Amino acid sequence: MSVTQLSDPLIANLGTPTPITRPRKKHRDGRWAAVMIFPNLAMFTVFIIVPVLGGLYLSFTTWDITNGFPKWVGLQNYRQMFHDPLVWQACETTLKFIAFGMVPTVILSLWLAMLINFKFRGISVVRSLYLIPAAMSFAASAVVWRYIFLDGPGYGVLDYVISRFGVTPPDWLASTTWALPALDIIAIWLSLPIATILYLAALQRIPDSVIEASKLDGAGPLRRIRYIVWPGVRYMTPLVAIVALLSFTNGSFDLVNILTKGDPINSTQTLIYYIYFESFAFGAWGYAAALSILQVIMIAGILVVLRLVSSLVNRW
Amino acid sequence: MVITQRTTRRIRILVALVIGLVMSAPLLYMLAGSLMSNSQLSIQPPQVIPNSLHFGNYPAAFSGLTQVIQVRSFVNSVIFTVGAVGLQWVLCITGGFVIAKMRFRSRGLITALFAISLFIPLLTTLIPTFVVTYKLGIINTYPGLILPIAAQTGFGSLLFRQYIKELPQELFDAARMDGANWWLMLRRLVIPLARPATAAYLAISVLTAWNMYLWPLVAAEGSGLQVLTQTLATVGSTAQGEVTPQNVIFASVVIVTLPMILVFLAVQPAFIRGLAGSGVE
Numbered sequence: 086m087s088v089t090q091l092s093d094p095l096i097a098n099l100g101t102p103t104p105i106t107r108p109r110k111k112h113r114d115g116r117w118a119a120v121m122i123f124p125n126l127a128m129f130t131v132f133i134i135v136p137v138l139g140g141l142y143l144s145f146t147t148w149d150i151t152n153g154f155p156k157w158v159g160l161q162n163y164r165q166m167f168h169d170p171l172v173w174q175a176c177e178t179t180l181k182f183i184a185f186g187m188v189p190t191v192i193l194s195l196w197l198a199m200l201i202n203f204k205f206r207g208i209s210v211v212r213s214l215y216l217i218p219a220a221m222s223f224a225a226s227a228v229v230w231r232y233i234f235l236d237g238p239g240y241g242v243l244d245y246v247i248s249r250f251g252v253t254p255p256d257w258l259a260s261t262t263w264a265l266p267a268l269d270i271i272a273i274w275l276s277l278p279i280a281t282i283l284y285l286a287a288l289q290r291i292p293d294s295v296i297e298a299s300k301l302d303g304a305g306p307l308r309r310i311r312y313i314v315w316p317g318v319r320y321m322t323p324l325v326a327i328v329a330l331l332s333f334t335n336g337s338f339d340l341v342n343i344l345t346k347g348d349p350i351n352s353t354q355t356l357i358y359y360i361y362f363e364s365f366a367f368g369a370w371g372y373a374a375a376l377s378i379l380q381v382i383m384i385a386g387i388l389v390v391l392r393l394v395s396s397l398v399n400r401w
Numbered sequence: 402m403v404i405t406q407r408t409t410r411r412i413r414i415l416v417a418l419v420i421g422l423v424m425s426a427p428l429l430y431m432l433a434g435s436l437m438s439n440s441q442l443s444i445q446p447p448q449v450i451p452n453s454l455h456f457g458n459y460p461a462a463f464s465g466l467t468q469v470i471q472v473r474s475f476v477n478s479v480i481f482t483v484g485a486v487g488l489q490w491v492l493c494i495t496g497g498f499v500i501a502k503m504r505f506r507s508r509g510l511i512t513a514l515f516a517i518s519l520f521i522p523l524l525t526t527l528i529p530t531f532v533v534t535y536k537l538g539i540i541n542t543y544p545g546l547i548l549p550i551a552a553q554t555g556f557g558s559l560l561f562r563q564y565i566k567e568l569p570q571e572l573f574d575a576a577r578m579d580g581a582n583w584w585l586m587l588r589r590l591v592i593p594l595a596r597p598a599t600a601a602y603l604a605i606s607v608l609t610a611w612n613m614y615l616w617p618l619v620a621a622e623g624s625g626l627q628v629l630t631q632t633l634a635t636v637g638s639t640a641q642g643e644v645t646p647q648n649v650i651f652a653s654v655v656i657v658t659l660p661m662i663l664v665f666l667a668v669q670p671a672f673i674r675g676l677a678g679s680g681v682e
Contacts, residue, residue: 117583125496125554126511132530133518140529150532197424200417205410213666214421217428221666222612224630225658228637228650229431242430242447274427282672308682331522337621338524339614357524360660366617373528380525388520400563 102390143374147150150370172376176383178265181339182355183387186269186276186333189323193273194280199314201281202288219278223271225338230271231344234258261352264345268353272336279332280325287318313331323395330387356380423541431447435459435651442647458652467645467655469628469636469653478628481546481617489606492601496554497561503583512562518555523616531619540624542643550616557602564598565591600671604664608672609659629657 143161146155150302156318218226234257235241244254255263291313299309337355341347347354347362357380364373422429429449434442435458436451440650461467502510530549539545568591576586592599614630621627627658636650665672 090447114503114583117560118503118505118508121503121583121587122496122499122511125492125499126557128492128548128552129514129518130555132533132549133521133555134514134525138523139533140526143529143532150535165506190402197420200413202421203413204416211414211417211421213669215424216427216669217662217665219672220608220661221428221658222614222630222633222661224614224633224637225654226427228633228654229427231637232434232647232651233427242449245445266643274424279423292449299618309440310559316457327520334522335615342618343614346638357527360528361619364531370528370532377525377528381521384520384522384525 124211140374140377140401143371144378145371146374147369147371149368151368152365154369158371162372165372166375166379171351171354171359172356175356176379178351178353179355179357180387182265182269182272182337183330183333185266185331186272186336187284187326190273190276190329190333191322194277195284195318197277197281198284198288198318199310202285204318213359215281216278218275219282221275223275223336224343226271226275227340227343230267231258234267256347257351261349264349264353266345268336268340271340272333275336276329276332279328283316283321283325283328287321291317298315319399322398323391326391326395328390330384330391334384348365356383413654431651431654434648435655437648439646439648455648458648461646461649461654462653462656468648469645470632470656471627473625474627474629474632477621477626478611478630480543481550481613481628482607484543484547485550486603486606488547489554489557490599490602492551492554493557493602494561494592494595495587496558497563498565498583498587500558501562501565512559515555515558518553519559523549523553527615527619534620540620541626543626546588546617546621546626546628548614549620550610557606559594561598562600564595568594597671600668604668604672607664608661633657 143155144158145159146350147158147161148155148221199217201208201215214359233241233243236244236254236256236259241257243257248255257267258264295313296309304312334357338357338361341353341358342361345353347358356376360373360376363369363376430436433449433451435583436454436456437448438452439457441452465474484534496515500508500515534540534545534549537545539548572594573586576590612630613628614634617626617628617631618634621631626629633654635646636653
């Protein structure tokens with residue numbers, strides 16, 4: 086009897102003199118914690134904290150990276166930034182790319198998740214059709230989509246399909262109007278699987294009985310979406326939006342660098358591509374660092390807007 | 402009533418299937434194109450089903466005039482992925498365990514730093530990260546390629562923290578009373594019990610590393626260090642794409658993507674748990 090009682094942690098704890106062990110335990114944790122988390126924190130510090138702080142410092146300097154040390158120039162890079170029309174254009178392009186990508190991604194992924202949220206034999210195969218593109222890189226999909234978008238008299242598959250509907254297809258990657266939307270289509274296609282997975286996970290937590298009950302009560306599909314599905318999944322929406330934001334941010338370099346190099350006439354020159362160009366091609370590392378700060382501010386701004394939107398939507 | 406319900410069900414299945422085919426159409430087109438002859442690929446209207454199967458496109462991607470993929474790049478991609486993810490896993494499971502179960506000052510601060518870092522993707526710190534790596538003298542070496550990526554420990558540490566926090570505290574109390582130190586607990590308790598979290602972590606990180614383009618592009622310009630995404634980028638941009646036959650290019654994309662599709666299919670449940678779990682907090 087005494088054995089079973091002692092192995093019960095509650096009673097076992099009663100037996101130990103807490104006031105004495107507690108402080109000593111705390112001390113011991115601290116030392117072990119320091120040793121065990123050290124490798125992680127050391128790497129994190131060298132390759133994340135130092136670059137973040139160092140980048141801030143670099144943004145007040147001018148430097149070509151190879152010679153000597155960064156030279157302090159105060160606010161000069163920021164002044165130059167404000168007077169550089171290409172910067173404003175790049176910001177606009179980036180924001181367009183992200184906004185026109187994120188909004189469809191959020192809406193479409195919820196719809197797709199609802200489509201595949203039911204059970205029948207073979208559903209896992211059908212779901213795989215939706216989710217497999219998640220395994221693809223921007224680079225790999227850029228190659229495939231370049232051929233799908235191929236211009237000319239009915240050369241690419243997409244142009245062929247569009248012209249079958251009697252519509253003249255645009256020039257896609259060669260057009261100042263359509264190049265950015267074309268890149269967005271690729272990035273949306275790549276972002277949908279993960280967004281769909283997230284919504285699907287949320288949908289699967291809504292008990293079938295709730296939906297059945299609403300059907301019995303005669304609620305139509307629209308009312309069901311509004312009053313049962315949406316309240317059940319809206320907590321997931323901020324995460325979907327953030328994951329999409331990060332994906333489009335990455336896409337704004339990979340796709341641009343592989344497919345358009347910022348062309349035609351700078352119409353797809355995103356901020357990160359401009360940063361890459363200023364530093365690695367022109368050697369203006371201080372200026373590129375200042376532009377990187379702008380990129381961070383942009384992402385932070387989008388997060389603030391997301392937060393506002395989601396607090397509005399949550400009330401709805 | 403019963404019949405209409407069955408019909409709506411059938412329609413739903415059909416719609417789900419058709420939309421699914423649309424969603425995976427680029428992949429299926431790539432797969433079909435990789436098996437076509439190059440003349441079939443250039444016929445109008447565009448063909449989607451191969452007349453005959455040209456498996457020769459696959460070896461052609463590795464050799465001769467049509468070579469797209471260097472075996473070296475394949476090896477580099479494997480080294481980069483295994484190195485970065487393996488090292489990062491060790492850092493993250495240890496770090497996650499420390500901030501989940503140990504009591505010490507600055508635990509909150511460290512957790513907050515990890516969380517903030519999620520919103521500072523490498524892309525925004527590319528310039529200073531390159532400067533640091535360059536000044537360490539490891540640009541164009543494997544450590545320069547791997548270490549800065551392995552150091553992105555925010556996501557993984559938080560994932561493991563979340564999972565380890567929910568493991569029953571009694572296990573750790575009992576282990577401690579048996580005289581186990583933290584190191585032993587990590588090896589004997591945390592690593593075996595956190596296997597589902599490890600699976601989710603690996604699923605996401607392996608895909609991310611294999612598909613990464615920007616960092617290898619700047620950190621490994623030397624041709625000896627190039628990874629597969631760089632190889633694909635070369636044929637994706639027009640100049641090279643005109644020279645190499647399209648069917649061989651498609652075959653190359655399949656070769657590069659297939660390992661990840663297999664990984665994805667194998668770990669899909671873990672992948673979904675890992676992603677969805679990060680939203681539940």
